[in-house]
Amino acid sequence: MAKIAFLGLGVMGFPMAGHLALKGHTVTVYNRSAAKAQAWVEKYGGASAPTPRAAAQGQEFVMACVGNDADLRSVAFGEDGAFAGLAQGAIFVDHTTASAEVARELNAAAAANGQGFVDAPVSGGQAGAENGALSIMCGGDREHYARVEPIVAAYAKAVRLMGPAGSGQLTKMVNQICIAGLVEALAEGLHFAKCAGLDPQAVVEVISKGAAQSWQMENRSKTMTEGKFDFGFAVDWMRKDLAICLAEARRNGARLPTAALIDQFYAEVQAMGGSRWDTSSLIARLER
Known part of the structure; x- marks a missing residue:
């Protein structure tokens, strides 16, 4: 069992940290909203800390699950950041x-301080x-990954080292590029089925047994047909992810x-008031 700090208790981090506690690890949490951290402690035990630095002190591992690059830098660096409290070897x-x-x-900051780093988007x-x-794609040193793998197994069905630092994030970009295309194709297919006078769910029941099958079809086709989008992964978050993908593509020549076109389709959904709708809301712009 390990001593772990978990930074960020959003819709993902809250249950992930909970799985660590349920596995018997000693978990200290930090969240910008202290009330959310207190709610986690009341549910799972453990402890909360007022700053990332305080949470990281004395821990073997520090997990972070926050919003974006700026949020990540804010919990990692600075006088109250996690690296200021993280021991050598952690x-x-x-x-x-x-x-x-x-x-x-x-990764460079951790190496300079005698610490390890693994990027592990989910x-x-x-x-x-x-x-x-969760499926977890990792980047980092093989030795550091070997120590991390049994810890993150608490909330994973698949974990794999993809290469050096940054490789996990690059793999997640591939994931988001593929999802964007699948959701748009599903939206257009369901929209076409309706316009053709077909029963969309009857269509899905047939084609989902063949080559068109996907997670999105199995899990989102019914709610897309019903126009229900008040759950899941928000459009704002997907646009943030696609911006990362497109910026990296400009660097590597991909x-x-x-992906660029669907990003603009999501901008239309935002303009419709759907910033917090699920990503499957792409169908809404077709049915306006």
């Missing part, structure tokens, strides 16, 4: 979906976090015409 594990650039930045959404069934 490992910082970042579950945030962030840029590969910030992953390399944190896929599987809120349900995956709650059920302990061509992402479909």
Whole structure:
């Protein structure tokens, strides 16, 4: 059993930290909203800390799951940041979906202080976090990863080292690029089915047994048809992720015409008032 700090108790971090506690690890949590941290302690035990630095002191591992690059830097660096309290030999594990650039930045800072770093973004959404069934793609030193793997197994169904620092984030970018294309294709297919006078769910029942099957079809087609989007992964978050993908593509020369187009479709959804709708709300812009 390990001594762990967990920074960030959003819809993903709250249950992820909970799985660590349920596995018997000693967990100290930090959240910008102290009330959320207190609610976690009341549910799972453990302790809360007033700053990332205080949470990190004396821990073997520090996990972070926050919003973006800026949020990550704010909990990692500075006088009250986690690195200021992290002991030599401890490992910082970042579950945030962030840029590969910030992953390399944190890795360099950790190495300079005799600490370890693994970027470990996750896929599987809120349900995956709650059920302990996330897919985790990691980047970092092989030795550091070997220490991290049995810890994150508390909330993972699949964990894999993809390469050096930043490789986990690059793999997550591939994940988001693929999801964007799948959701748009599903939205267009369901929209076409309605316009053609077909029963969309009857169509899905047939084609989901063939080559068109996908997680999105199995889990989102019914709610898309019903126009229900008040759950899941928000449009704002997807646009943040696609911006990271497109910025990285400009650096590495990859061509992402479909991802760029769907990013603009999501901008239309935002303009419709759907910033917090689930990403499956792409169908709403087709049915305006």
